[in-house]
Amino acid sequence: MKYKVGDIVKVHTFAGVDVAVKILERIEVPKERQWGGYGGWKTKLVHQQDVDKLIKAGVPASLDDEGWVFDWQVIQSPHHLDDAIKDCESEYEEEIELYKVYGGE
DSSP, X not given: OOOOTXXXXXXXXXXXXXXXXXXXXXXXXXXXXXXXXXXXXXXXXXXXXXXXXXXXXXXXXXXXOEEEEEGGGEEEOTHHHHHHHHHTTTTTHHHHHHHHHTTOO
16 A cells, blocks of 8 residues: 555545545454455544534544545545645745645645
């Protein structure tokens, strides 16, 4: 996997909404007999707006809850924007500050 503990990634939930989560721990269950095994991540929600989206979809959620995300549920890593921002930091200082406040590192 290209993700590591501490990354913030966008995932598609079983409730049908996309949310940002912070990766806390990698867990892999090995194949055993006829059981195929699986891999995924222990995660935690990072934005209150995502909690609100889940509640609206009927999921009891809070920022304190830990969750589980399968590898295939990860749809985007927002960290690629951080690398791009470093290349043009002096040109777009105000926009970069807003990005950092509302979703970046």
